[in-house]
Amino acid sequence: MFRCAHRIxxxxxxxxxxxxxxxxxxxxxEPSAPLARQTVRVRLTTGQRAIDVASPERITASVAGxxxxxxxxxxxxxxxxxxxxxxxxxxFVKTFQPAERAAAMGFLDQLQREGYSxxxxxxxxxxxxxxxxxMDTRVLWISAGxxxxxxxxxxxRATFEGRDVWGxxxxxxxxxxxxxxxxxxxxxxxxxxxxxxxxxxxxxxxxLCWDDGGAGRKQPQARAYVGRLEIGIAPDGTLEVFETLxxxxxxxxxxxxxxxxxxxxxALKAQAVAARTDVFAKLxxxxxxxxxxxxxxxxCLAYGGQTAWRPRTxxxxxxxxxxxxxxxxxxxPAVFCANCGGWTENNENVWSGPANPNLRGVPDMLLxxxxxxxxxxxxxMAAWLLDPPKAYCSGDPRYYRWRKQFSAEELTxxxxxxxxxxxxxxxxxxxxxxSGRLKWVTVHGANGAAVIRKELPIRLAFGGLPSAxxxxxxEGGPDRPAQFTFVGGGRGHGVGLCQHGARGMALEGARxxxxxxxxxxxxxxxxxx
Ligand SMILES: [Zn+2]
Ligand SMILES: [Zn+2]
Numbered sequence: 001m002f003r004c005a006h007r008i009x010x011x012x013x014x015x016x017x018x019x020x021x022x023x024x025x026x027x028x029x030e031p032s033a034p035l036a037r038q039t040v041r042v043r044l045t046t047g048q049r050a051i052d053v054a055s056p057e058r059i060t061a062s063v064a065g066x067x068x069x070x071x072x073x074x075x076x077x078x079x080x081x082x083x084x085x086x087x088x089x090x091x092f093v094k095t096f097q098p099a100e101r102a103a104a105m106g107f108l109d110q111l112q113r114e115g116y117s118x119x120x121x122x123x124x125x126x127x128x129x130x131x132x133x134x135m136d137t138r139v140l141w142i143s144a145g146x147x148x149x150x151x152x153x154x155x156x157r158a159t160f161e162g163r164d165v166w167g168x169x170x171x172x173x174x175x176x177x178x179x180x181x182x183x184x185x186x187x188x189x190x191x192x193x194x195x196x197x198x199x200x201x202x203x204x205x206x207x208l209c210w211d212d213g214g215a216g217r218k219q220p221q222a223r224a225y226v227g228r229l230e231i232g233i234a235p236d237g238t239l240e241v242f243e244t245l246x247x248x249x250x251x252x253x254x255x256x257x258x259x260x261x262x263x264x265x266x267a268l269k270a271q272a273v274a275a276r277t278d279v280f281a282k283l284x285x286x287x288x289x290x291x292x293x294x295x296x297x298x299x300c301l302a303y304g305g306q307t308a309w310r311p312r313t314x315x316x317x318x319x320x321x322x323x324x325x326x327x328x329x330x331x332x333p334a335v336f337c338a339n340c341g342g343w344t345e346n347n348e349n350v351w352s353g354p355a356n357p358n359l360r361g362v363p364d365m366l367l368x369x370x371x372x373x374x375x376x377x378x379x380x381m382a383a384w385l386l387d388p389p390k391a392y393c394s395g396d397p398r399y400y401r402w403r404k405q406f407s408a409e410e411l412t413x414x415x416x417x418x419x420x421x422x423x424x425x426x427x428x429x430x431x432x433x434x435s436g437r438l439k440w441v442t443v444h445g446a447n448g449a450a451v452i453r454k455e456l457p458i459r460l461a462f463g464g465l466p467s468a469x470x471x472x473x474x475e476g477g478p479d480r481p482a483q484f485t486f487v488g489g490g491r492g493h494g495v496g497l498c499q500h501g502a503r504g505m506a507l508e509g510a511r512x513x514x515x516x517x518x519x520x521x522x523x524x525x526x527x528x529x
Pocket of ligand 1: 296297298300
């Protein structure tokens with residue numbers, strides 16, 4: 001059994017922003033590419049001092065100056081010299097469809113007149129199907145400025161927030177990292193120094209091993225990959241690894257990482273179609289400015305390489321081959337989450353960006369009435385959370401309803417990591433979305449108050465809550481709270497497909513098409529071979 005050979009003293013928690021480079025400029029929308037032959041470039045890891053590589057076959061390395069061969073065995077690649085990749089940080093403030101170019105130009109003009117060095121960045125692609133259809137995923141993002149430091153970009157984003165404009169910051173790689181790795185293996189006798197970036201290929205899968213520092217795992221991970229591997233230098237000077245492979249092979253490593261392979265087959269099929277659609281919708285957008293397509297973490301899709309492959313999830317991909325979700329014209333952003341808590345949420349209540357008609361909050365149950373008297377708001381949050389209805393996803397005992405308790409000292413420590421309000425006195429709820437998820441909260445402390453907006457920042461503010469659908473029970477007087485108990489429902493953002501709900505629907509006999517149409521309002525399943 002292959003085990004990690006290296007010893008890594010320090011692990012680095014790397015922000016999702018950091019990475020390598022492929023494209024020189026951020027202009028998408030090049031001539032259309034065939035959908036069936038799409039490949040993805042996935043960032044498997046970053047922030048590594050050393051990467052272990054093993055193969056029972058010889059490995060061919062493409063390095064500067066030609067090809068090199070490594071005999072079968074295990075090898076450690078360690079960063080010896082690094083010129084980090086260089087990035088800039090862009091503040092985006094609005095998005096337009098390609099058909100809205102005139103409106104985009106108008107908005108651009110307005111920003112420029114206000115003194116911003118605004119630009120339009122086109123992301124996304126035009127794919128064509130075998131039947132000659134064009135699937136256009138292009139979007140026009142308005143950039144209000146680009147900065148060498150993240151803090152400067154965040155400051156500008158904050159000033160827009162003050163005007164009720166919900167911007168977002170993205171890193172763009174402007175110069176690829178370079179460096180030298182020391183290669184050592186097969187009993188320490190064989191060593192070499194190679195320039196990076198470099199690529200590795202073998203006749204069979206290659207096993208990689210690295211420490212998964214920030215993810216809370218103690219053991220290094222060993223996983224096999226079948227695609228072309230590249231090792232590069234990240235913006236922080238550490239090693240990063242990418243895999244390039246075709247979309248369906250990639251999905252074989254995604255599906256069992258996103259949904260247990262022993263779940264009902266119709267749930268797996270629904271997940272397969274949603275994941276395939278999500279990949280196409282993200283290509284050329286998600287990490288395009290950083291020079292790759294998708295990251296291997298939950299930010300994009302959880303991905304476990306060949307090691308994750310399972311016969312039941314492979315079969316779900318096979319029988320849904322070519323199936324994607326559209327609004328009749330474009331891919332819909334087929335996002336999903338673990339457990340919606342009984343009601344899914346409108347996308348605009350969770351993320352920046354305009355409302356998407358396919359991502360409306362829906363009840364995760366069959367309702368007896370249609371007069372709105374069953375909504376979390378109508379029922380009241382206390383009843384909704386403490387005396388919950390039976391939903392498709394209520395078979396998930398851990399997260400359909402959950403509780404998290406903090407002493408006043410614990411909560412103060414957690415909140416003050418991000419918001420320096422001093423000892424926490426109370427939490428004031430802002431408006432809630434249709435599912436009962438909070439759109440904002442105000443934390444009142446002895447030294448001030450902080451308004452926290454949007455689903456993910458709210459969850460992170462309180463130490464990483466499972467969801468933003470919660471109430472807080474406070475014990476102790478208003479001036480001296482002793483204990484805060486968060487009572488909540490669901491796990492994840494709550495937009496799109498509810499995975500536990502898909503399981504529940506499948507157990508009740510629903511087919512994968514019915515499941516998908518339930519969660520994606522107005523969507524249709526199309527076959528695009
Ligand atoms: Zn990602
Ligand atoms: Zn649900």
